[in-house]
Amino acid sequence: MFKIKTFNQISVKGLERFSREKYEVSSEISKPDAILLRSHKLHNEVLTDSVLAVARAGAGVNNVPVEDYSKKGIVVFNTPGANANxxxxLVLAGMLLSSRGIKPGIDHVASLHDINDAQELHKTLEAQKKQFAGSELKGKTLGIIGLGAIGSLVADMALALGMNVVGFDPALSIEAAWRLSSDVQRAENMHALLARCDYVSLHVPAIKPTLHMINADALAQAKLWHGASQLCSGEHC
Known part of the structure; x- marks a missing residue:
């Protein structure tokens, strides 16, 4: 019987795939054969010699010291696309919150607790609600950096909302290209994408080559961020 130690809350639907006849799955196992986790960081964890594999329920493996484990013969797996939807x-929620004044509007209504008369409150809100109207997403341009399992879904969502979509991915796989809508416009490089877009969504792994990829130089090229280097201190933001 194989023993699997879990960190974080793992979906029951996933855990049920391990039959009780072959696997023991628990967060209390002291000498596991494998580890299953989500966001728990293993960089400072001391693993027992029994561990043969580590699986991350997510796309990235930045919370797992892959290089060190590989030297020890520990295989590291991830699950790209598992949390893509x-x-x-969340990307849609972020764009709506940033464009429609939803949170400021909620805070403003909460600040009017001294108005007890319903008609007076209604009159006040009707007069003031325009300041929280914001702008619609339809017709705006979304730039997507990284067009894998998540990026392609974000692209489809944005197109369904009537947005223009520009994508950039220097490492686009054939499989990912097949998933991508033909309505996604291609940017030659990241700076060209930033110069065209009203919104930008990043879907790249957290690895050394992507560290500080959005910095003062990049923001200075952005459509709505001319002179943004003044907002950054030092070489990188």
Missing amino acids: AVKE
Whole structure:
């Protein structure tokens, strides 16, 4: 029987795939054969010699010291695309919150607690609600950096909302290209994408080559951020 130690809350639907006849799955196992985790950081963890594999329920492996584990013969797996839809929905929430004045509007209504008369409150809100109107997403341009499982879903969502979509991915795989809508416009490089877009969504792994990829130089090229280098201190933001 294989023993799997879990960190974080793992979906029951996923855990049920390990039959009780072959696997023991628990967060209390002291000498596991494998580790299953989400966001828990293993960089400072001392693993027992029994560990043969580590699996991350997510796309990235930045919370796992892959190089060190590989030298020890520990295999590291990830699950690209497993949380793609959830991330897509959070991207939409972020764009709506940034464009429609939703949170400021909620805070403003909460600040009017001294107005007890319903008609007076209605009159006040009708007069003031325009300041929280913001702008619509339809017709705006979304730039997507990284067009893998998540980026392609974000692109489809944005196109369905009537947005223009520009994408950039220097390492686009054939499989990812097949998933991508033909309506996604291609940017030659990241700076060209930033210069064209009203919104930008990044979907790249957190690895050394992507560290500080959005810095003062990049923001200075952005459509709405001319002179943005003044907002950054030092070489990188």
